[in-house]
Amino acid sequence: MQNKQKTLNLLGLAQKAGKLATGFDAVKISLSKNQAKLIFIGNDVSQNTKDKLNFFIRKKDVKLVDTFSSAEITQALGKERKLVSVTDSGFSKAMIKNLNEGV
Secondary structure (H helix, E strand, O other), rough: OOOOHHHHHHHHHHHHOOEEEEHHHHHHHHHHHOOEEEEEEOOOOOOHHHHHHHHHHOOOOOOEOOOOOEEEEEEEOOOOOEEEOOHHHHHHHHHHHHHHHHH
């Protein structure tokens, strides 16, 4: 299985485990509470959304991943989402490992 698919599968598992914040407002809250460990943003979202997110993420030690399209994120989660934060360090470490090995 490719690392890209493994990462998307882990994203789906994290959702089932309740370890995600989805949508701009939920991601913003997870950032403000220092719960966000990793953020996925669809590579096809508007520049305005990216700029808003970068404003909130600028002083945080959180990796931002824009490798996947919104459609891929939506398919992994089973509902339409373009922005997701992973709030569990175990899931985020596994996802980062897969991403570093090549997507």
